Amino acid sequence: MSRINTNVGSMLAQRVMNQQNTSLNQSLERLSTGLRINRGGDDPAGLIASENLRSEQAALNAAISNAERADQVVNVAEGGLQEINAMLLEMQSLIGESANDAGLSREEKEANQQQIDAIMQSIDRIASTTSFQGTKLLNGSFDFQVDNLNAGVDELKVHGAKLGSNEMDINVIINQSAQRGGLVLDFDGGLALGSGAGQDRFAIELGGADGSRLFEFASGQSTADMATQINSFTGVTGVSAVASGNAVVIRATEFGSSNFVSARVVNDGGADGSISVLSGTEVDAGSEVDFSAANSIVRGDGQDVGGFVNGQAARGDGLNLQINSDMLNASITLSEDAAGTLGNLAVGTITGGGAKFNLGPSVDMNNEVRLGIGNVAARNLGNSSVGFLSDLGSGRDANVVDGDLGKAQDVVNAAIKEVSTLRGRLGSFQSNVVRSTINSLGVTLENVSAAESAIRDTDFAAETAEMTRSQILAAAATQTLGMANAQPQSVLQLLG
The missing domain is CATH 1.10.287 (Helix Hairpins)
Incomplete structure (x- = not known):
């Protein structure tokens, strides 16, 4: 060059x-x-993909944190309910002890009543003080609010619902009426026995969901007397009777397929008449069996209410309809009239409430979980059918000094069932929703992190x-x- x-x-x-x-x-x-990508110029497409994956990572981490916090909240509520459950068991023991009337002095009964009063005060205190970071958990703060409750609904308990920012109407279509099992004992012209050997009495064994009893009637005894005699053992058998002319109509005391009436004529005494099965208010055609042929058991079964709740098939149990779907988990107890009428029933409108948790990476209805936790104060434990725990207080009709101990036991049993059911729902929420969600989100976070690392690291x-x-x-x-x-x-x- x-x-x-x-x-x-x-x-x-x-x-x-x-x-x-x-x-x-x-x-x-x-x-x-x-990092392989430190600025957009290193890999524009890779930068966009990795930033999107980082956003998903942040959302997943937040969702896992939310789920862990939900688990902690439920643990606190479960701790309070566990103590209430233990106190209810102690109350049950005191009721049983007080029933030993001949072996207990009045002073001892009054001492038991004082313990029951103290237990109810403790239950109220736990209900009002159990909290998480200042938020009360068991005083009804996390119960669902329902407006326009239908008069045909005796009780509505909403355990869970997905509302988003909207309200939810609860509508029921009843396609099967609730019925009590029933039989009709028809004495043609009244109870007239024969004059032969062994015909001095009419003996029949009646049974129900609670047990059975053998009844014996004399010639000429009125159907009203028979009904009275049968009703004196209603607490033993679970059936009740009313006289209707020359017939005695016997029904189960409760509605549903688990409640029935059975009859077996042990000795017809030569009496003329028959046993027929009741279906609702009508006698089943072809069910009539003569007394003389009724050596085997004749049985009339009850029927559960059946229907749909918000378009989903509901499970019936007596007067109660239960729905457990992704959108709604509720228990609806209908009145006798409502449960016996086929057709549509507008139950009410859920306007809000529930313990709301967001257990997914996206803030939307799909990842929203609302858990209903009702007020567990003594005045709310129990139900409208048997009564409430506050009925066991001093001077109330189910106190253990001079009150109805049978009712007291039924109320405590209902309260124990209610608390244990709530604990079961909370446990199911922890096990099947929260912990499974944490595991699922953890796996997703690992895969998203691996994808982001492959692109950016x-x-x-x-x-x-x-x-x-x-x-x-x-x-x-x-x-x-x-x-x-x-x-x-x-x-x-x-x-x-």
Whole structure:
């Protein structure tokens, strides 16, 4: 080369050296930060994908934290309910002890009553003080609010619902009426026995959900007397009777398929008449069995109410309809009239309430869980059918000094069932919703993190090799630049 104004070789060496230094600096940055993508220019598409995955990671971490917090809230509520359950069992023991009337003095009964009063005060205190970060858990703060409750609904308990920002109407379609099991004992012209041996009495065994009893009636005894005799053992059998002319109508005391009336004529005494099965208010055609042929058991079964709640098939149990779907978990106890009438029934409108948890990465209805926790004060434990726990207080009709101990026991049994059912729902929420959600979210977080790492993190093995290559090439480019800069000096020899 004999031209010196433009050193093309030097320019080429400078460009290559700059490229190699840029590559070396990029490798050093990636190795020092641990990230393959440090700015948008490193990989625009990869940056977008990794930032989206980072957003998902943040949402998943928040969802896991929410689920763990929900588990802690339920643990606190469960602790209070566990203590209430223990006190109810103690109350049950005191009622049983007080029933031993001949072996207990009045002073001892009054002492038992004082303990029951103290237990109810403790239950109220636990209900009003059990809290999580100042939020009361068992005083009804997390119960659902329902407006426009239908008069045909005796009790509505909403255990869970997905409301979002809207209200929810509860509508029922009843397609099967609730019925009590029933039989009709029809004495043709009254109870007239024969005159032969063994015909001095009419003996029949009647049974129900609670037990059975053998009844014996004399010739000429009125159906009203028979009904009275049967009703005196209602607490033993679970059936009651009313006289209707020359017939005695016997029904189960409760509605539902588990409540029935059975009859077996042990000795017809020569009496004329028959047993027929009742279906609702009508006698089943073809069910009539003569007394003389009724050695086997004739049985009339009850029927559970059946229907749909908000378009979902509901489970019937007596007068109660239960629905447990993703959108609604509720128990609806209908009045006798409502449960016996087929058709549509507008139950009411859920306007809000419930303990709301967001257990997913997205803030929407799909990831929303609302858990209903009612007020567990003594005045609310029990039900409208048997009574409430406050009825056991001093001077109330179910106190243990001079009150109805049978009612007291029924109320405590209902309260124990209510508290244990609530504990079971909370336990199911923890086990089947919260903990399974934490496990699922944990697996998703691992996979999302792995995907984000594959896109954004530095592969140290590959990047170290790239840095070594860049170092060698940068050194070679530097040496080549020196040679290119020295080459024009050979022109000086031509001037010598």
